[in-house]
Amino acid sequence: DAKTTQPPSMDCAEGRAANLPCNHSTISGNEYVYWYRQIHSQGPQYIIHGLKNNETNEMASLIITEDRKSSTLILPHATLRDTAVYYCIVRVNRNNAGNMLTFGGGTRLMVKP
Amino acid sequence: DAGVTQSPTHLIKTRGQQVTLRCSPKSGHDTVSWYQQALGQGPQFIFQYYEEEERQRGNFPDRFSGHQFPNYSSELNVNALLLGDSALYLCASTPRLGTSYNEQFFGPGTRLTVL
Numbered sequence: 001d002a003k004t005t006q007p008p009s010m011d012c013a014e015g016r017a018a019n020l021p022c023n024h025s026t027i028s029g030n031e032y033v034y035w036y037r038q039i040h041s042q043g044p045q046y047i048i049h050g051l052k053n054n055e056t057n058e059m060a061s062l063i064i065t066e067d068r069k070s071s072t073l074i075l076p077h078a079t080l081r082d083t084a085v086y087y088c089i090v091r092v093n094r095n096n097a098g099n100m101l102t103f104g105g106g107t108r109l110m111v112k113p
Numbered sequence: 114d115a116g117v118t119q120s121p122t123h124l125i126k127t128r129g130q131q132v133t134l135r136c137s138p139k140s141g142h143d144t145v146s147w148y149q150q151a152l153g154q155g156p157q158f159i160f161q162y163y164e165e166e167e168r169q170r171g172n173f174p175d176r177f178s179g180h181q182f183p184n185y186s187s188e189l190n191v192n193a194l195l196l197g198d199s200a201l202y203l204c205a206s207t208p209r210l211g212t213s214y215n216e217q218f219f220g221p222g223t224r225l226t227v228l
Contacts (some may be wrong), residue, residue, distance in 0.1 A: 043117070043219030044156065087155060092200060100146055100169055101217060103155030111163050 004088045009108040012082075018075040022088030025069040029094050033064060035073045036101070037075050037084040044087065044103075047073065078111045085109070115140065117220035121202050124227045126194050134189040134223045138206030144168075145187040146217065147179060148203040156203055162187050193227075199227045 005023040035048040048062045055062045061074040075082055078107040087106040118137045126132050138145050144163045148156035158171035162181035181187045201224050206215040
């Protein structure tokens with residue numbers, strides 16, 4: 001699975017959009033971009049994933065560049081509850097046997113009042 | 114519908130002891146993965162169980178072993194505990210094989226402290 005690079009930390013004002021970048025310059029054509037987050041003292045939580053098209057769900061939007069070498073997770077209206085470590089993970093979608101996740105250091109997002 | 118549950122929530126052991134951690138997957142899930150998360154780091158994959166067999170394994174020594182039961186629940190066993198085994202141990206489950214949705218659901222973890 002391709003390696004990802006994320007800034008170690010970011011701040012965001014409450015109510016503003018939080019834009020979390022991720023570089024994955026060695027991504028292969030069949031690898032997806034996944035985002036998980038981990039709120040303090042909890043297990044990681046799935047947010048969103050995509051292959052090459054932009055994706056949106058009730059939690060966030062995922063913007064993937066045309067060359068797929070980078071992506072941005074957007075939390076449109078950040079709240080204090082969005083304070084967490086956000087992990088960008090790139091991997092092939094496999095059957096259940098083999099779909100483990102390789103976590104990097106992630107980005108620690110601090111949402112401030 | 115209960116999500117992934119893990120027990121115990123906290124555990125304190127001494128060096129050289131053995132420990133067993135337990136995980137019940139989310140209803141309808143048949144694959145269980147275990148991760149170790151040291152303080153300040155991202156989770157690291159230990160191994161994955163499907164159909165009561167270990168299917169994939171990360172870079173962990175044989176002191177780490179596991180089991181999956183017919184009801185899909187799983188155990189993680191660690192023998193000869195070292196101080197460096199102190200970590201949050203996370204269990205994650207995945208829906209049945211053939212489901213296109215590839216999300217992993219994580220439990221709250223077991224915090225293991227080795228003294």
